[in-house]
Amino acid sequence: xxxxxxxxxxxxxxxxxxxxxxxxxxxxxxxxxxxxxxxxxxxxxxxxxxxxxxxxxxxxxxxxxxxxxxxxxxxxxxxxxxxxxxxxxxxxxxxxxxxxxxxxxxxxxxxxxxxxxxxxxxxxxxxxxxxxxxxxxxxxxxxxxxxxxxxxxxxxxxxxxxxxxxxxxxxxxxxxxxxxxxxxxxxxxxxx
Amino acid sequence: xxxxxxxxxxxxxxxxxxxxxxxxxxxxxxxxxxxxxxxxxxxxxxxxxxxxxxxxxxxxxxxxxxxxxxxxxxxxxxxxxxxxxxxxxxxxxxxxxxxxxxxxxxxxxxxxxxxxxxxxxxxxxxxxxxxxxxxxxxxxxxxxxxxxxxxxxxxxxxxxxxxxxxxxxxxxxxxxxxxxxxxxxxxxxxxx
Numbered sequence: 001x002x003x004x005x006x007x008x009x010x011x012x013x014x015x016x017x018x019x020x021x022x023x024x025x026x027x028x029x030x031x032x033x034x035x036x037x038x039x040x041x042x043x044x045x046x047x048x049x050x051x052x053x054x055x056x057x058x059x060x061x062x063x064x065x066x067x068x069x070x071x072x073x074x075x076x077x078x079x080x081x082x083x084x085x086x087x088x089x090x091x092x093x094x095x096x097x098x099x100x101x102x103x104x105x106x107x108x109x110x111x112x113x114x115x116x117x118x119x120x121x122x123x124x125x126x127x128x129x130x131x132x133x134x135x136x137x138x139x140x141x142x143x144x145x146x147x148x149x150x151x152x153x154x155x156x157x158x159x160x161x162x163x164x165x166x167x168x169x170x171x172x173x174x175x176x177x178x179x180x181x182x183x184x185x186x187x188x189x190x191x192x
Numbered sequence: 193x194x195x196x197x198x199x200x201x202x203x204x205x206x207x208x209x210x211x212x213x214x215x216x217x218x219x220x221x222x223x224x225x226x227x228x229x230x231x232x233x234x235x236x237x238x239x240x241x242x243x244x245x246x247x248x249x250x251x252x253x254x255x256x257x258x259x260x261x262x263x264x265x266x267x268x269x270x271x272x273x274x275x276x277x278x279x280x281x282x283x284x285x286x287x288x289x290x291x292x293x294x295x296x297x298x299x300x301x302x303x304x305x306x307x308x309x310x311x312x313x314x315x316x317x318x319x320x321x322x323x324x325x326x327x328x329x330x331x332x333x334x335x336x337x338x339x340x341x342x343x344x345x346x347x348x349x350x351x352x353x354x355x356x357x358x359x360x361x362x363x364x365x366x367x368x369x370x371x372x373x374x375x376x377x378x379x380x381x382x383x384x
């Protein structure tokens with residue numbers, strides 16, 4: 001039942017998000033983040049080139065995992081089945097630490113126009129990554145673009161529910177994102 | 193057959209896009225834009241608070257027209273029929289001047305990370321505007337979000353084809369965006 005105990009990299013992320021929430025993104029320095037995390041500035045710079053990259057780092061991992069999951073789906077998988085495989089693979093980086101951090105991250109983003117813009121650009125890069133991975137599987141362009149958008153909507157909606165859900169710590173992110181994808185697939189039948 | 197002759201506001205937009213293309217967004221000043229457009233700096237500031245807003249101004253008009261078009265669609269219109277009404281209404285602001293400007297705007301955006309980010313944020317705000325307008329019509333949330341994304345994909349794809357199409361100056365933007373929406377609707381049947 002112990003509080004999640006992260007390593008230096010994760011402590012830096014938690015410290016940064018807390019400081020962004022408390023005093024804003026612009027006012028927070030690398031020195032403050034390192035101090036709050038209980039590490040030296042050199043340790044910060046071993047993990048991240050600057051404070052902005054600290055937020056972008058997770059995005060690149062996410063794009064890579066979504067791409068790998070889509071590429072590794074069975075050859076006869078439909079576009080949305082391939083997207084589901086991507087969402088499942090991407091969820092492996094999001095453990096209890098990410099879930100614990102989520103409400104604070106949300107508060108930090110809500111308080112900063114710059115972080116809101118970063119967050120928006122992040123979701124667009126996820127859609128582009130999924131679309132490219134689907135095109136690489138031979139999915140024709142308009143279908144791939146559409147499936148990529150469904151994937152990103154499913155990720156955002158599933159992540160938000162997972163982060164807010166009071167049902168406890170045992171629910172895995174993949175369950176939420178795949179349920180959201182199913183809901184969107186059902187909704188696509190009523191577009192008219 | 194004369195070259196399109198815009199007013200002061202449009203001349204400022206054309207001058208800005210040309211300067212952004214030639215020397216980059218950061219290096220371009222309001223004074224240079226006004227000089228190129230053949231107006232005074234005060235005229236610039238009567239139209240736009242700063243050079244960034246010059247690019248954002250069009251986005252607000254676009255969001256408003258998409259929203260009005262969706263709100264004004266017949267009560268029994270399906271979500272995608274309402275989106276089509278929004279795309280049709282939005283196209284009225286995009287005349288021959290916009291089409292002539294499009295390749296230069298594309299080059300300016302390709303050369304500037306800041307403009308790429310602006311452009312990305314713009315498309316996300318269009319999706320949000322369409323989704324909100326659909327929710328206001330009583331379209332349930334997951335369907336509205338999906339239809340909003342289809343609308344923005346249709347706008348982006350239709351606009352890109354309209355701007356690049358060599359068939360001449362008589363094609364209206366609405367024909368392109370509505371055809372793109374039809375293509376995406378057809379593609380949604382093969383998502384699996």
